[in-house]
Amino acid sequence: MPRRVFSQQSWSIRSRVMLLLLAPLVPLIGMWLLGTTASLGPATNLLDVKSGVDMFGTPAYELVSELQAERALSMRLVSGGAGAATELDTQRAETDAALAEFRRLTGSDDAESAASALTRQHLAAVGKALEELPLGRAVVDTRQYDRVQIMRLYSDIIDRTFGLYGSVSGLDDHELNRQAGTVIALTEARELYARENALVSATIAGGGMSPAERAEVVALVGLQRRAHDTATRYLHPDDADRYTAILDSAAYLRLRAVEDRLADLGRPAPAIDATQWSADYAAVDGKLYELESAAASRTIDATMPAATAILLRLALAGGVGLIVIVVLVLVSRRVARSVIHRINALRTQALHVAEHSLPDVVARLRTGADVDVDAEVPPPPATVSDELDELENAFALVQRTAVASAVQEATLRNGLNQVFLNIGRRSQVLLHRQLALLDAMERRVTDPQDLEDLYRVDHLGARMRRHAEDLVILAGAKPGRGWRHPVPVHDVMRSAVSEVEEFTRITVVPPQELALRGRAVSDVIHLLAELLENATAYSPRDTHVTVAGQLLPNGYAVEIEDRGVGMPASAVDEANGRLADPPDFDPAHSSRLGLFVVARLAARHGIRVTLRPSPYGGLTAVVLLPRELVVDDNATAPPATPAVPAAVAVPIAALTAGPQSAQVVEGTSTPAAAAADDSGPQTEAELPVRAPQTHLAAPLRNEPLIVLDTAADSGSTPSARPAERTRSILTSLLAGAHRGRAAATVRTSPTPPAGTPAAAEPPEEPTS
Numbered sequence: 001m002p003r004r005v006f007s008q009q010s011w012s013i014r015s016r017v018m019l020l021l022l023a024p025l026v027p028l029i030g031m032w033l034l035g036t037t038a039s040l041g042p043a044t045n046l047l048d049v050k051s052g053v054d055m056f057g058t059p060a061y062e063l064v065s066e067l068q069a070e071r072a073l074s075m076r077l078v079s080g081g082a083g084a085a086t087e088l089d090t091q092r093a094e095t096d097a098a099l100a101e102f103r104r105l106t107g108s109d110d111a112e113s114a115a116s117a118l119t120r121q122h123l124a125a126v127g128k129a130l131e132e133l134p135l136g137r138a139v140v141d142t143r144q145y146d147r148v149q150i151m152r153l154y155s156d157i158i159d160r161t162f163g164l165y166g167s168v169s170g171l172d173d174h175e176l177n178r179q180a181g182t183v184i185a186l187t188e189a190r191e192l193y194a195r196e197n198a199l200v201s202a203t204i205a206g207g208g209m210s211p212a213e214r215a216e217v218v219a220l221v222g223l224q225r226r227a228h229d230t231a232t233r234y235l236h237p238d239d240a241d242r243y244t245a246i247l248d249s250a251a252y253l254r255l256r257a258v259e260d261r262l263a264d265l266g267r268p269a270p271a272i273d274a275t276q277w278s279a280d281y282a283a284v285d286g287k288l289y290e291l292e293s294a295a296a297s298r299t300i301d302a303t304m305p306a307a308t309a310i311l312l313r314l315a316l317a318g319g320v321g322l323i324v325i326v327v328l329v330l331v332s333r334r335v336a337r338s339v340i341h342r343i344n345a346l347r348t349q350a351l352h353v354a355e356h357s358l359p360d361v362v363a364r365l366r367t368g369a370d371v372d373v374d375a376e377v378p379p380p381p382a383t384v385s386d387e388l389d390e391l392e393n394a395f396a397l398v399q400r401t402a403v404a405s406a407v408q409e410a411t412l413r414n415g416l417n418q419v420f421l422n423i424g425r426r427s428q429v430l431l432h433r434q435l436a437l438l439d440a441m442e443r444r445v446t447d448p449q450d451l452e453d454l455y456r457v458d459h460l461g462a463r464m465r466r467h468a469e470d471l472v473i474l475a476g477a478k479p480g481r482g483w484r485h486p487v488p489v490h491d492v493m494r495s496a497v498s499e500v501e502e503f504t505r506i507t508v509v510p511p512q513e514l515a516l517r518g519r520a521v522s523d524v525i526h527l528l529a530e531l532l533e534n535a536t537a538y539s540p541r542d543t544h545v546t547v548a549g550q551l552l553p554n555g556y557a558v559e560i561e562d563r564g565v566g567m568p569a570s571a572v573d574e575a576n577g578r579l580a581d582p583p584d585f586d587p588a589h590s591s592r593l594g595l596f597v598v599a600r601l602a603a604r605h606g607i608r609v610t611l612r613p614s615p616y617g618g619l620t621a622v623v624l625l626p627r628e629l630v631v632d633d634n635a636t637a638p639p640a641t642p643a644v645p646a647a648v649a650v651p652i653a654a655l656t657a658g659p660q661s662a663q664v665v666e667g668t669s670t671p672a673a674a675a676a677d678d679s680g681p682q683t684e685a686e687l688p689v690r691a692p693q694t695h696l697a698a699p700l701r702n703e704p705l706i707v708l709d710t711a712a713d714s715g716s717t718p719s720a721r722p723a724e725r726t727r728s729i730l731t732s733l734l735a736g737a738h739r740g741r742a743a744a745t746v747r748t749s750p751t752p753p754a755g756t757p758a759a760a761e762p763p764e765e766p767t768s
Contacts, residue, residue: 017336025328032321055111056119059102060161066095068191071154072198074140075147079206092137099130122164129160147202148216155195162188178234179299185231186292192224193288197281204274214262214269221259239295246287251280342388346395353399361403365410373404431465459498466499466529470597483518486631489556492516493547496528502536509548514556520605520629527601530594531560531621539564539618556630557622564618572611579609605629
């Protein structure tokens, strides 16, 4: 499946062209996005730091200030300072207010969305430390901790808060990040100074400093001095001057002198003036706070111009890049649409030619219409502008060649049809002349054996005439035989049987007294003869082929059933398809010429021919004649035509042959041409008229009924007939045949031939 998706064979032309034109834009868009992100990141970072300071830094700083004040009062309370309890209660209320504000700001939705992962981590640590504040207050109130332990209790919460400072002050800009680090370092150094002050003030209030407390003070002095040295290393020149002024102030020098004496552990702890210490510390701490605030303000103020500069660069670079990309996309899309439009137009033209134009030309050529190649496909222009024009011209040349080839093929096909028609007509002329000679010879011959041979030759001529008509049908013309008046259906069946080589194997079931309209007689005889020929050819010689007819509400059905080997179901379906929709004749399928002829004849009259398996293992061909082709025999027969008695007309071969004699159902005759069998081809040249009942005996008028020997069905050998009886039968048959010939001669010749009796009225008038 993935290979199918990424295979170019599954892509449309539109996809390929768009990919070809827009693919170079992908790296450009990627570079633009990368540059925009790189420029947007620092600006976003600055804005995030500003928001972080407002939402986290400021409330945390306020909370630290209140915790520092509460820490100092708690240590004084443990030392027994006067009035410390009241001040502590007031300070705790202020601390709780600052804590509530801190939790409100840091717990808001805006803070949640703006906080980074590191900020959330430090917020959780601060919150956990603040949960221990009520317990620490209880310990202070019960005096369970000393001053150092209380200092460490509050200092631990404040240290957690300093971690939160660092998480919100990370800047991508190096200079601003350094300045922010300086501010935080100043804050931490001032916190160490506050711890030192709280412990010294508590020991002064408590009346003395223990060695452990002195050691803790000395440690804090060292930490805060080191912290201030580190914090002031990268101060702004203005801030550096301010810090130098603090170090040179008298208050700071007095505090430093006390610190130095405390640090000299070899001497006893010096006496410290509480009032002076508090005043000096307040002055120095105020100056340090101002220094810290100035540095913080300078850092915050510097973030906005930096962010503005970055956004300006982003707007210029990103905007220009975006405009370039949009222009390139529009140009690429316009070029792609132009190419795709021309390709789609060429595709539409190709499909129109393949599905409409060329089939329409071929259809008109098949109907014989003239087609002008230049009118159908104009010559392509001589000038071209690009490769697509060359492709369009090449396709036009291909189309022109295809139309010219179709015209040439149609011309060749028409020529072949004319050849077929010419050969068929010439063969018909010769065959009619041959049959006319056979008629004359049959009149003169009286010997039974010679007469039988002549009838066999006559029968072969009738079959040859049908094959000649096949050529005429292949050429798209109509055979020459035709009738003006309806012909009885049983005569049509017998005429079809008479044109089959093994007619002795065909059994005709008596049909109803109906007639077939004259315009369809010739084609129906030919159609039935082809089906009967096929049935006898593909069935054993010792089996019979049955022909039966029946009138139905939708027409008249003729069933031809053989007992042969049959056909596969697929072959039957294919044959029925060809019979329902006759295709063009393909010389490569000349072995199926009979099927093609049957399909052409059936289509000409709306006859439906269907093949189906027979219960005996062979095939049954059902020929359904339309209802309008079948009429009542008695109601439509010409009044001047004499009635034909229900006599039995048998070919000479049937009378003289032994077990292979034709089987005749009682009340019917063997195949015979009707009273109007054929009249010659319908061409402009006058052709010899084929007299009725020449190759089979005519219906007997006022002759005794000939009773057939049915030994062929029983399997026994018939008894030999006396020669005189055979001669009498032949004489009777010839008399009937001569009457039929005479009737035909009267219709075609102004003067009857000498020695030929004229019929009172012709049984049927064939058309010429």
